[in-house]
Amino acid sequence: MFRSHQADMAGIPGMFGDGLMHWHGVSRALATHWYHVSVKRRIDGRFVSSQEMLNDEPKLHELVSAQGDDLQIDYVQVVTPARLNGTATWRMERLKSVSMGFDRNDCPVCLLEVESGQIYNDYHEDGFDHGSLRQVRELYRAPV
Template sequence: MFITHKPAEIFLGAYLGDDATQYWQYVEQTTHCPWFYVKVGRRQGSEALTRMVLIPSISALEQLLNEQGADIWLLDVQLVSPAYLNGGDGWKMEKLLEMRETVDDIREAAYVYSLEGGHFYTEALGACRSDLKSPRIIFSVTPASR
């Protein structure tokens, strides 16, 4: 999850003619978990705009995926992974090709991330989830596989 602090707020809304939007110099991440940096296309009137969105969780990414339509669509998803997941010394940002929720032979649930460059990361979910019957693709750059 991301949080903001009042001292980090930048007061540009009135200057830009948008009093409903708040601007921040930085946000804080409260968990040491993977998150997503997503390039989103949005239609505003006759214009198509591109924005970058920080998504703190898989459930929030799924919500954004479900909201896709004529006015909003995903252009690119980057997985930002901590060292415990990527096997490195620190955080990494890599293009996400596919993410699925699956179970292994002993019925242990996990997320499997397929990344550009042939990397795969697996994140165990802990106790077996009884409602998870078979592998489920959550995200794929190939729309036909979703």
Template sequence: MFRTIDSDLIGVPGMFGEGVSNWRGVSRLLRTPWYHLTLSVEHQGRHSECAVMIDDTRQLQEILVSQGSDLGITEIMAVTPSWMNKTGGWQMERLTRLSVGEDRIGSEVCVLEVGEGEVYHTSHQPDFQIEALANVRPVFLSSMIRSA
């Protein structure tokens, strides 16, 4: 999850629309993956691009389903912590596939396929095997992306 600090608030809440606030920065407490989406938005005949940062697969599904003539996802990047990507730091890579399944104790595990075919998962079990997941269901496939 992302969190905000009141002193990072810019302007007055709602000045750019009901329920909308602008922030100089956000922070994260957990070292878990999140997603950076680039959206193509049409409003009153004008096209613009915006970025959305989310850390929830259900919210990602909602945005994927809500695509239409006025809203389309043009890119999804997965941002993964070092324990997950096995490097010295955070990495941002193009997401090509995201699936969710249940491990042997019934906990939800996300499986991310990125960039050049690397596969990451959110399990912390030392002997975890992706093939052992039950009830695996796709959340995202690269074919769900609009052509830019």
């Protein structure tokens, strides 16, 4: 999850709209992947672009399911820690698809296919074969 310190709050709650708060900074305590989503929302008859930073697959699925005449997703990027992407640093890459399945212990596993064709997973053991997952369900696929 994202977190923030009260000192990072910009203004007072509600000054940017009912129920909204703005922050100068947020952080994450866990080194897990998250999603950076470019969206367009219809506001007062015109589309306005914004960025959503989503913590996990349920929030991504919620946003994908909400698409319609007043909300469009332009593209999704995934931000992955080094242990997921196999490099020395965090990376943000354009996402092709996200799927969820279950391992032999019925634990959920996320598969992330990025623009380069690489498929990352959030399983915590080396040598994991994503073909061994059961009940794999695609949650998001980028338009072609």
